[in-house]
Amino acid sequence: MMRAMYSGVSGLKTHQTKMDVIGNNISNVNTVGFKASSTTFADIMYQTTSGATAATATTGGKNAMQIGLGVSTAATKVSITSPGAAQSTGDALDIRLTNGSSTNFFIVNNGTENLFTRAGSFYLDGAGNLAMTSTGYTVMGWQVDPLTGDIRKDTVSALRIMQADNMTSAPEATTKANVSGLIDKNDTNVTSDAGYVRTLSFFDNLGYSYTAKFAYKAVDTDAGTYSVELTNIYDSDNNDILAEWLDKQGVDAAGSDALDQIFGNDTTAVKSFSVSKNYTLDNSTNPASITYTENGTTYTMVTSADGAPVTVGGELGYNFTDGAGKQTFRSIADIYGIDADTAASGTLAVDTTTGMLNLTYDTTNYTLQFNTSDGTFRFIDSAGTTSVSLNMSLLGDNFEDISIDFSHLLNQNHGGSSTAEFEKGAAEKATDGTGKKLGQLTGVSIDGTGKIYGSYDNGNTVLLGQIPVAQFANASGLESLGNNCYGTTLNSGDFDGIGVEVTADGGSMTTGQLEMSNVDLSEQFTDMITTQRGFQANSRIITTSDTLLEELVNLKR
Known part of the structure; x- marks a missing residue:
């Protein structure tokens, strides 16, 4: 009798434990990463009232007589391997x-x-x-x-x-660049003295930004020949670091101006000047003749057989006569409107056939050659070369040399407007060698x-x-x-x-x-129902045992 009552007590305790687990599961239904637990019951132990006997020749064996003493909580298992949604x-x-x-x-x-x-x-x-x-x-x-x-x-x-x-x-220094777009031979910028100016922005090893300035110029447009020269390199404060470096270098032993060490080859170029508005050119004669009018008198240039100018008082120029024997001297600078600094930058010579003044001066650039048949790029500097180096490392340890690829540049008609542009990085892969700031x-x-x-x-x-x-x-x-x-x-x-x-x-x-939590509410509510019924049934064991005890006590009456 008492055994049944205590078995009921153990049942109440175990079902209460299971209810505690269910309650914890439900309360954590919205807990991130929560893993639901389940409860496993096990019977406790048994009282053996009669042991088992073996079979004999005349009788069979008899099983043991055991009475269970209740239930216990064997384990609570976490469903940890089951993922949540x-x-x-x-x-x-x-x-x-x-x-x-x-x-x-x-x-x-x-x-x-x-x-x-x-x-x-x-x-x-x-x-x-x-x-x-x-x-x-x-x-x-x-x-x-x-x-x-x-x-x-x-x-x-x-x-x-x-x-x-x-x-x-x-940061990373720029190591590669490329040129795309086209040069139109009818672009007046290309045929001007200043050229078609383009810029390349790049970085040094410290992440500072610089801008290199280049100029494209026509050499022989019918033959598809142009030049590209480096004119300036500015830092972020607009200081021309190229000019500063050239000033420090001076003239080397070979007579170079040192710019060719950075970009380009030393060569010569010619600028032509026509007579200024105060003078009249007649190139129908040989050599060509120049006249001017002053105070109503017309003066005609006196030329030698080869048309070469003369030097008077240290100035280069020509003698003019009014036809009556009166002569006057006019300098080249005055006749052609060329300033002294420009005149001193190269060698002056007059074309006796055209009467134009040619200034031959030293320059540093690379030659660009295009195919005249389709305008595609052939080479820069020499046959087979499509890339040249901007040797920035000479300007300081914080720079890397930049390889510039011209192979994608074209020489075609674009309505007199050129579109050539310098871009950081390789043409095939823009991020390769681009350089970066901090x-x-x-x-x-x-x-x-x-x-x-x-x-x-x-x-x-x-x-x-x-x-x-x-x-x-x-x-x-x-x-x-x-x-x-x-x-x-x-x-x-x-x-x-x-x-x-x-x-x-x-x-x-x-x-x-x-x-999310892996708690399954439908499963938990079902377990809650069975747990409630189990608890209820175990409580009936106690009340029924109590009734039996009450009847036993009443036997005395």
Whole structure:
């Protein structure tokens, strides 16, 4: 009688325990990464009132007579290997773990020990650490080897994403450039003295920006021949660093002006000047004759047989006569309107046939040659060459030489308008050799393998670290510690302090999502009903036993 009552008591206790588990499951139905638990019952022990006997020649054997003494809670099992549904959040630092052949866990640290969680709601704390949103526990991971830039898979440590070294990305010097577009021979800029001016912007090793200025000029448009010369290189403060460098170099032993060391070959060019508005040119004679009128008197140039000018008082020019024997001298500069500095920059000679003044001067440039049949590029400088170097390294250790590819330049009709442009980087791959300024960190992203990348405003993407995962031989054996965290036990298996890459067994990480609780409400409510009925039935054992005892006591009456 009493045994039945105490069995009922044990039944009440175990069903209350099961109800506690169900209650905890339901209360955590919206807890990120929560894993539902289930309860397993076991009978306690039995009182043997009669042992079993063996069969004899005349009688059969007899089973033992045992009376059970109730029920106990054998185990509470966490459904840790069953994943919860995905919840989209759009937050780049929210991560959902997908399992492969093993159950994966994030590794976090509470300041004294490593713990494990499936709740991937993270944020960057005030110290720049990747941490759990709910507890502030730091996320542990692998760091980047500063020498190789690759992940170093050794003992996990706190992932401090926003440390000073990660806030900027190193600048890069420009090493390649290309020219695209076309040169139109009818473009008046190309045929002018200044030429068709284009610029190339580039960076040095320190991330400072510079602008190189070039000029395209016509040489022989019918033969498809042009030139390109470097005229200036300006820094960000508009200082011409090329001119400053040339001033320091002076003239070398070979008589070069040193510009050819930077860009181009030393050669000569000719500028032609016609007579100024005060003079009249008659090139029907040989040599050509020039006249001018002053105070109503016309003066005619006196020329020698070869038309060569004379020097009077240190000035080059011509004698003129009024026909009555009166002569006067006029300088070349006055006749052709050329200033003294320009006249001194080269050698002056008059074309006796045309009467034009030719100024032959030294220049430094490269020759561009196009195919006259279709206007495609043939070579620069010499046959077979399509690229030349802008030797910036001569201007300082902070520069790299820039290889400029002209092969995509065309010489075609565009209505008298040229479109040639210099662009940083290689023609085939624009990001190759472009160069970059110092980059500022603008964002952080995490890929499916757990690698963390920083995005910078100079276009760089830099690897900052990697989030590994922990795997256990018996994940269900982990101890729930609250705050969505688990700890190792003697039956779960140990953590080696290193972890594994999430893709090692086919798992992955998905950003912008969280793993929801795996609590199934329909299952929990069904268990709640059976638990309630079980509790109710066990209570009837006690009340019925009490009634029997009452009848036994009443026998005395």
